[in-house]
Amino acid sequence: MKRITGAFLILGICASVLTAKEAPSALEIFYALAGAQSDISIPVPALRPAPVFDRQEKGFSRYSNPVMEACRGERSCFMALDGIDRALCEAYKEDRSCFMALDGADNGWCQVLKEGKSCFMALNGQDVELCERGRYPRKHMFWARCGNITLPDSPSNPIMQACRGERSCFMALDGEDRQLCEAYVEDKSCFMALDDAERGWCEVLKEEKSCFMALDGADQERCERGRFPGKHLFWQHCADQPLVTF
Known part of the structure; x- marks a missing residue:
């Protein structure tokens, strides 16, 4: 009985070896496919779109610059910005009162540039001197421009x-x-x-x-x-x- 079982095992191993030799390799399969299809193409992931710059707004991406989108009125200040940018945008662009939108010196500068208060009444310390010399913070001048607000007529x-x-x-x-x-x-x-x-x-x-x-x-x-x-x-x-x- 043991001899019969051993014989069957030997026959099984021989059959496996013969089958493995007859089976095509992975490389043979690849060449066969290439010959049948003339070419093998591998899909490449699409590239991320490059920023598109509008000639009228040189240097500003139309979809990735929240500051300019809010300045142009394409998005609300609340949706586009946060922090001091949002506060300045709401004050100058969306006409929220300076008192409600801003604190401290920024509130004072807003009152001067937007609401026409005197430098002496709205500001303190060195800011008063800067204001009287016409030295306004650029961030306030920028948002005043976005809101089409005419700055105080200061020849100096x-x-x-x-x-x-x-x-x-x-x-x-x-x-x-x-x-x-x-x-x-x-x-x-x-x-x-x-x-x-x-x-x-x-x-x-x-x-x-x-x-x-x-x-x-x-x-x-x-x-x-x-x-x-x-x-x-x-x-x-x-x-x-x-x-x-x-």
Whole structure:
């Protein structure tokens, strides 16, 4: 009985070996398919769409920049923004009262620029002096422009004089303001006008470089989310849309 069982086992092993030799390999199957189909194509995942820049808003992605979407009125301040950006947007763009929208010095600046209060009544300390010299915060001037609000008629406001082209950047300003003005308003190259991260932001907004190529670290992440610095947005607007009403 044991001899019969052993014989059957030997026959089974031999049959398995013969079957394995006759079975085509994976490579043979591939070549057979290639010959039958003429070509083998492997599906590649679709690439993410590249940002589309509108020529009328050079440097601003139409779908990834919440600040400009709120400024243009394409999205509500509440839906597009948070923090101080939302508060400023609601005050200037959606006409919420300065008292309800903002606190501290931002409330005071809003009262001066939007509601026409005097610098002395609305502000304190060094802010009063800056205000009386026409030195308004750029973030407030930017949102005032978005809301078509005419700023106080101050002949001593060098930033607005340079923004409107009434005075050269060199004569009106100094420091970083002069550099940003020269880059955006007087079309000096970003490389010549600015350094480090400021140069990178300028290259993105003015020269349409990618965030990846122009910026590093946290700035690159902010850029890819469409969060551009207010000072650059302000000077970009001065270059693209001169303020004839101020």
